[in-house]
Amino acid sequence: MKLERYSRSARRLHTAVYLLTLFLLATGWWLLVGREGEPSPVARLLGVPDAALHVWVGWGLAIAALLPLVLARRGVAAFMRETLRRDPGDLGWLLRWPLAIVTGRFARHEGHFDPGQRIANVAIVGLLVALIASGIGLVLVHFGPVFVVLAAVHRLATFAFTVVIAGHILVAAGILPGYRGAWRSMHLGGRVRLDTARRLWPGWTEREQRLKRRPGDREASSR
Amino acid sequence: MVLAGLKLRGWALGAALSMILAACTSGPSGGGALTVGVSSPKDGAQVSIPFSVTVTSNVAIGPPESGNHHVHLYFDVGKDSGDYQLVYSNTVQVTRQLTPGKHTIIASLRNPDHSDAGPSVSFTVTVTGSASGSGSGSAAPSPTSSGPNY
Numbered sequence: 185m186k187l188e189r190y191s192r193s194a195r196r197l198h199t200a201v202y203l204l205t206l207f208l209l210a211t212g213w214w215l216l217v218g219r220e221g222e223p224s225p226v227a228r229l230l231g232v233p234d235a236a237l238h239v240w241v242g243w244g245l246a247i248a249a250l251l252p253l254v255l256a257r258r259g260v261a262a263f264m265r266e267t268l269r270r271d272p273g274d275l276g277w278l279l280r281w282p283l284a285i286v287t288g289r290f291a292r293h294e295g296h297f298d299p300g301q302r303i304a305n306v307a308i309v310g311l312l313v314a315l316i317a318s319g320i321g322l323v324l325v326h327f328g329p330v331f332v333v334l335a336a337v338h339r340l341a342t343f344a345f346t347v348v349i350a351g352h353i354l355v356a357a358g359i360l361p362g363y364r365g366a367w368r369s370m371h372l373g374g375r376v377r378l379d380t381a382r383r384l385w386p387g388w389t390e391r392e393q394r395l396k397r398r399p400g401d402r403e404a405s406s407r
Numbered sequence: 408m409v410l411a412g413l414k415l416r417g418w419a420l421g422a423a424l425s426m427i428l429a430a431c432t433s434g435p436s437g438g439g440a441l442t443v444g445v446s447s448p449k450d451g452a453q454v455s456i457p458f459s460v461t462v463t464s465n466v467a468i469g470p471p472e473s474g475n476h477h478v479h480l481y482f483d484v485g486k487d488s489g490d491y492q493l494v495y496s497n498t499v500q501v502t503r504q505l506t507p508g509k510h511t512i513i514a515s516l517r518n519p520d521h522s523d524a525g526p527s528v529s530f531t532v533t534v535t536g537s538a539s540g541s542g543s544g545s546a547a548p549s550p551t552s553s554g555p556n557y
Contacts, residue, residue: 235520329474
């Protein structure tokens, strides 16, 4: 038995954002390590300088990130509500987390996201906002003292974002034994096995199973 | 009344933001057009690898993190190419292995975000086969640049 963790539109948005973000990280780091002026393989292929590519794809990310605010406000509200929730057992969950990533014996939690995911969500969204806002500022300002501040923000946010995203990929890819199977929640239909769902999101799994047994409850819960 | 106050505040905020943006994106102090030039090597000079290029401008030249403009040197390609040498100070050493013979170099003034600031200058050098020292060109004909502000 499998449970659908995320809707198709949520998975599509996630895919669009991570493809654009990974491309921006690649071109951004290419420029950061001093390869500016030396075309990357992609820049060579497209015949466009890396800096210009970075700006164009950056606009793409800005649009992709803003679209849900217009087209999926309820989804954004649900994401924010579940990300910002705090439950009494969160600290205990976090204390057991270092061992649980190996053993898979996570503490129980009731959220759609586990407490670690909630922290990651805040960090990822916060850093994305900082990167997009400072990136747009850099394009508009071009030079001068404000440019210097924006460039510093953009650079520091890139360092922090790289670390956070590396951690997110490590967890979400299911490389760690405790998170085995988690990658399915965002890929290939977005359905995770029941044992994986119980291990990672026990409270959510029970609610979903109850709703599956009594479909009328789903409407009531969504109101 | 309250609405009028809010509108006025919105207008004032917009005006302030416009002024800040204008201040951030204005040209050199004094309001003149941006310029870039190359004082060495002279146009048509003979050089050997490596050689120095000295650029001049009416704005400070520096790395992007300084907020100053910088220069891109394009070797036998147009300004839209992704292959160029960065110039973050007034003098730079060209070390790339240019083949012996005549080469056209474009010096383009860039904003710190690497977008084109406008002015550019084109000059030619003839690379000789021997690589000795960092001479900045032996012949010194008067410049015949095709670009502005040379």
